[in-house]
Amino acid sequence: MKKRILQQWRTFANESGDNDPVRVGGPSNTLVTDGGLSTVISKPNGAQGEFLSSSLQRWQNRGSNPDRSLIQAFRSIATMSDRLSLVATIKDRANEIYKKVEDLKSIRGRNQDAILAACLYIACRQEDRPRTVKEICSVANGATKKEVGRAQMYIVKQLEVEMGTIHAGDFLRRFCSHLGMTNHAVKAAQEAVQKEEELDIRRNPISVAAAVIYMITQLSDEKKLLRDISLATGVAEGTIWNSYKDLYPYASRLIPSSFATEEDLRNLCTP
Structure with a gap:
């Protein structure tokens, strides 16, 4: 009597009616020797099966996978x-x-x-x-x-890898999201960091982003404490304040007029 052999294939068809490829298991990883595919020994039933399984697993764990x-x-x-x-x-x-x-x-x-x-x-x-x-x-x-x-x-x-240059704008939106800032305030902050790149402010971009956020929030209805900005950005309060002092003289150039008036800027906290 012939035994029926079951094929362990999964079908990955799409609705377009094009190719209908089949494969077993997940995708391979080209960075490892066996493509990230390995054999897992399951645990049979019964005491004898348990002994056999544990013995096989010990051999499997003895360096069977060099990766x-x-x-x-x-x-x-x-x-x-x-x-x-x-x-x-x-x-x-x-x-x-x-x-x-x-x-x-x-x-x-x-x-x-x-x-x-x-x-x-x-x-x-x-x-x-x-x-x-x-x-x-x-x-x-x-x-x-x-x-x-x-x-x-x-x-x-x-x-000898290249990492590229970072900018304050790379971090800004995520920091603003952590602080729950409004879209209007976020847009103003983004414009400010773009204009900051035209200035000779020799500060870490992350510190600049934090200082711009502090300046913007002081001009909005929902002011943020320096402590809260520090927690959201990971920049020390003293570092944010020092960066703010460098940016303060250029506030009128950095802050969009659609966000704050000249009178508002004059009421900014003086460093």
Whole structure:
């Protein structure tokens, strides 16, 4: 009697009636040797089956997958990406960066969490969706800003990668969203940071974004405390205030007339 053989195929058809490809399982990962595909030994029923299963699993765990540490690193990057709501292209870029660093065989003994966080930080910069080091550290399993900063410099030096230039506008909308600012205020802040680039303000772009937000909120009906802006942006209150002092003389050039009058500007807090 012939036994019937069941095919383990899934069909991925579309409504257009074009090609009807089939495949088994999920997509492969080209960064790992086996494409990210592996065999999982299930647990049979019964005491004898349980003994056999545990024995097989022990053999499976004895280095059967040479990319186990790499896969674990990719999982950590995916977890951090999800916690920061980053798009898939950033996660994939971070994986590529880590794979290149890992191939150098020179990261042994270094802080793994800091290396992974630094890869994600660089990927965000390269994909033109930068995050602050403090934001990255918030999901970096305890790695400090100093450790992530060192890891980032190490990776940049080893791989000779380009990270691109950051601007205050890259962070502004996200900061404004954290503070619950109105669309009118957000638009005014965006115009202000664009005009700021025409000035010779030698401040960190993140500090400039925080200072512009402080200036805009002082001119709106819903004023924000310096402490709240510091929490939303990750910039120290003293740093925001010093950046505000640099921007204050140019307030009339920075703030759109549609948002504040000359009289409003004269009532701004004098640094």
